[in-house]
Amino acid sequence: MTSQKIRIAARLRPRIAGEQEDDAVDVRDEDGSSCVTVAHPRDSGQRFKFRFSSCYGESSTQEELFRNDIQPMMDFVFGGMTVTVFAYGVTSSGKTHTMQGTKTDPGVIPRVVKSLFERTGQMPHNDTSITLSYVEIYKDDVYDLLVDRETAPKLPVRENDSGQVFVANVNRQVISDSDEFEQLFATAMKRRSTGATNLNRASSRSHAILTIEVKVTNCDAGTITTGKVNLVDLAGSENNKLTGNDPSRMAESSAINKSLSVLGQVVHALNQGASRIPYRNSKLTRILQDALGGSAVGLLICNLAPGLKFRQDTWNTLNFATRTKEIENKVQANVKETVAKPYQQSIVAPRIVGMAPNRRVTFGPRLSVAQAGPSRLPAPSRGRLSHIGLGSGPTTFQPFGLPPTEPNQGLPAGAAGLGTLTEEDIDERIAKAVEQEVARRLAERESQSQTRSEGQRQTSPQPQLPPQSSTPPPPMQPEPISSGLLTPLLKRHQDLDNELKRRLLDLENKYDRGNKEMQLADVLSPVSKKRTGRAYVALARAHSEKGDLQVALDLYRKATTYAPDNDKLRERIIEIEYAVKNNVAYISEPRGQKRRKAKGKKRGKKDGHTGGCETDSDHNQTASENNTLGVVDSVEHPVAGQGKNRDGTAQPLGDKKNMLSKRPAELTDDLETPAKRQKKYGKREFDGNDEYWITRAPPRDGRMVPTA
Numbered sequence: 022m023t024s025q026k027i028r029i030a031a032r033l034r035p036r037i038a039g040e041q042e043d044d045a046v047d048v049r050d051e052d053g054s055s056c057v058t059v060a061h062p063r064d065s066g067q068r069f070k071f072r073f074s075s076c077y078g079e080s081s082t083q084e085e086l087f088r089n090d091i092q093p094m095m096d097f098v099f100g101g102m103t104v105t106v107f108a109y110g111v112t113s114s115g116k117t118h119t120m121q122g123t124k125t126d127p128g129v130i131p132r133v134v135k136s137l138f139e140r141t142g143q144m145p146h147n148d149t150s151i152t153l154s155y156v157e158i159y160k161d162d163v164y165d166l167l168v169d170r171e172t173a174p175k176l177p178v179r180e181n182d183s184g185q186v187f188v189a190n191v192n193r194q195v196i197s198d199s200d201e202f203e204q205l206f207a208t209a210m211k212r213r214s215t216g217a218t219n220l221n222r223a224s225s226r227s228h229a230i231l232t233i234e235v236k237v238t239n240c241d242a243g244t245i246t247t248g249k250v251n252l253v254d255l256a257g258s259e260n261n262k263l264t265g266n267d268p269s270r271m272a273e274s275s276a277i278n279k280s281l282s283v284l285g286q287v288v289h290a291l292n293q294g295a296s297r298i299p300y301r302n303s304k305l306t307r308i309l310q311d312a313l314g315g316s317a318v319g320l321l322i323c324n325l326a327p328g329l330k331f332r333q334d335t336w337n338t339l340n341f342a343t344r345t346k347e348i349e350n351k352v353q354a355n356v357k358e359t360v361a362k363p364y365q366q367s368i369v370a371p372r373i374v375g376m377a378p379n380r381r382v383t384f385g386p387r388l389s390v391a392q393a394g395p396s397r398l399p400a401p402s403r404g405r406l407s408h409i410g411l412g413s414g415p416t417t418f419q420p421f422g423l424p425p426t427e428p429n430q431g432l433p434a435g436a437a438g439l440g441t442l443t444e445e446d447i448d449e450r451i452a453k454a455v456e457q458e459v460a461r462r463l464a465e466r467e468s469q470s471q472t473r474s475e476g477q478r479q480t481s482p483q484p485q486l487p488p489q490s491s492t493p494p495p496p497m498q499p500e501p502i503s504s505g506l507l508t509p510l511l512k513r514h515q516d517l518d519n520e521l522k523r524r525l526l527d528l529e530n531k532y533d534r535g536n537k538e539m540q541l542a543d544v545l546s547p548v549s550k551k552r553t554g555r556a557y558v559a560l561a562r563a564h565s566e567k568g569d570l571q572v573a574l575d576l577y578r579k580a581t582t583y584a585p586d587n588d589k590l591r592e593r594i595i596e597i598e599y600a601v602k603n604n605v606a607y608i609s610e611p612r613g614q615k616r617r618k619a620k621g622k623k624r625g626k627k628d629g630h631t632g633g634c635e636t637d638s639d640h641n642q643t644a645s646e647n648n649t650l651g652v653v654d655s656v657e658h659p660v661a662g663q664g665k666n667r668d669g670t671a672q673p674l675g676d677k678k679n680m681l682s683k684r685p686a687e688l689t690d691d692l693e694t695p696a697k698r699q700k701k702y703g704k705r706e707f708d709g710n711d712e713y714w715i716t717r718a719p720p721r722d723g724r725m726v727p728t729a
């Protein structure tokens with residue numbers, strides 16, 4: 022792992038028709054290196070200088086930029102690293118021109134693709150593949166540009182086990198040459214949201230991210246190297262006085278400015294070494310997380326528009342670039358060995374090597390998921406579960422056979438038969454084996470219980486059974502049966518099969534439900550997410566007060582999908598889990614304690630604290646950052662304003678649609694209504710913890726009372 026600062030390239034575009042000549046901004050050579058200079062607003066004799074990794078003037082060419090700054094980064098891609106290039110600047114500063122270019126004057130994207138293919142063409146001994154995905158972030162929703170817009174759903178953004186953020190369910194297209202790319206890209210570009218503004222006839226209304234993955238399998242070295250390049254054409258920050266946007270354009274503009282403002286906050290937080298970086302405040306920063314303080318190599322192209330008209334924007338862009346160049350990434354390569362590692366050999370190889378087809382997999386008693394090495398077991402999918410023995414009896418529990426053993430192709434001992442399996446392949450096979458092992462054990466347990474119950478039947482006096490003999494009984498033969506009755510053997514097999522089916526389906530349903538919940542949470546707006554979370558919490562609380570702790574626990578767990586960062590919620594789940602596990606009563610926090618906390622929290626918010634979303638410095642930054650980016654008007658605080666009046670005070674009951682009014686009828690009977698509550702407690706109570714109105718049992722001492 023090596024540290025690498027983000028590189029900055031500034032590019033000043035030439036004047037376009039109708040723009041006035043002046044020297045407000047220029048690029049010049051000074052002291053042996055080039056820099057951008059901006060005229061002092063009040064003293065034209067003075068100029069501010071900005072130095073970056075490279076600076077390109079109005080006459081610079083696409084070829085120059087590519088050769089100096091982009092081409093050298095391709096080495097990183099082939100070394101298994103992720104490279105992110107993003108074009109940043111005010112609207113009409115030339116971002117799309119730089120990234121896409123035109124047919125006659127291609128930009129960074131087509132040049133990168135061409136260079137990748139040229140390079141893979143020089144690797145005849147390696148197996149290479151180039152895969153493409155292309156998405157746009159429009160009003161903070163992610164859409165696939167490789168599918169028709171009419172049918173393109175909003176795509177969720179997720180994080181994998183190793184903390185890497187990715188766009189889920191995105192189309193990934195393998196391309197075999199530059200021509201195929203050009204066709205695909207030309208169609209995708211037409212799907213991107215663009216519109217005319219006063220400043221740009223074809224202004225991008227979205228951020229577009231093209232991801233190219235390069236996979237090189239080196240059979241000699243036994244490695245698979247997966248590098249990636251993200252080419253990002255950001256939408257431009259907009260000054261709505263200049264763009265003359267209509268209301269629909271204003272909504273887009275506000276979303277663009279907001280996400281760029283969050284980008285500014287992220288950069289600031291990184292520079293401050295803040296403990297919490299607000300990546301999650303916009304999809305853009307979430308997706309670019311790896312490039313900003315993560316493990317990718319980054320290049321920021323700062324596009325600048327010439328002239329006095331854009332001086333303030335130029336100034337903002339240059340300030341943003343100056344802060345960004347301080348960000349340091351910990352660059353990591355993604356290189357995997359194609360042969361099994363020691364932990365995999367010890368578990369997988371001895372069992373599977375040379376296994377006869379259709380022999381049952383018999384893992385030793387020590388095998389567990391945890392022992393299957395540090396690998397991440399893929400979550401069971403419908404496809405994978407459903408093909409295990411469903412639909413026929415237990416004899417169909419097939420081993421997770423590798424293909425018939427192939428001759429050892431010079432692989433290390435112990436890896437024989439694994440061929441060129443990748444770590445993922447092996448992980449997947451382990452997962453399958455574990456699933457099958459679960460199925461086998463279920464079947465075994467079932468058959469043991471059948472044997473036991475048969476044994477009991479045999480020991481009890483049953484005149485119709487033959488006398489017991491000391492010799493082992495012959496293999497059970499199905500007896501002729503009277504019509505309409507199953508033989509015991511068939512019946513046993515069928516019961517077993519049904520039980521197995523039932524359990525596997527339960528497992529699948531559980532997985533599907535969890536997945537749906539996640540997907541739903543991903544597509545909801547932050548406000549709806551919060552509301553749904555609250556609704557679950559309200560129901561959970563109602564159940565916990567009824568003593569129905571298991572149901573309450575399930576509901577609280579569901580609520581965490583919508584409020585993953587809520588520590589209180591997690592704490593409550595742990596408490597209830599403890600209560601359920603140890604069979605002790607669970608009692609909610611005493612009221613007084615909570616109210617005090619609530620007041621404290623509200624005071625904190627008034628003072629500028631944001632409920633854990635940002636640090637103080639983040640918050641203070643909001644104003645300064647936005648001033649810098651020139652987007653003060655569009656800033657929305659992520660937390661402030663929810664569940665409160667405009668003046669920051671809590672909304673009284675009745676003014677707000679509280680969650681209790683949405684409770685199912687069966688839950689409301691034995692709960693307090695707001696009127697009952699008022700009668701009982703004399704005044705209304707606000708639960709500052711989760712910002713919703715709740716019913717509460719009379720205060721009791723202590724949090725848990727053992728019942729036994």
Ligand SMILES: Nc1ncnc2c1ncn2[C@@H]1O[C@H](COP(=O)(O)OP(=O)(O)OP(=O)(O)O)[C@@H](O)[C@H]1O
Pocket residue numbers: 033034035037110111112113114115116117118119221223224225226255256257258324
């Ligand atoms: N280096 C350049 N050489 C020639 N023309 C350029 C150059 N850069 C930009 N232009 C022209 O300037 C105009 C605006 O450029 P472009 O659309 O790329 O801006 P943008 O920053 O992507 O704008 P937006 O954020 O609104 O999408 C276009 O007509 C483009 O052809």
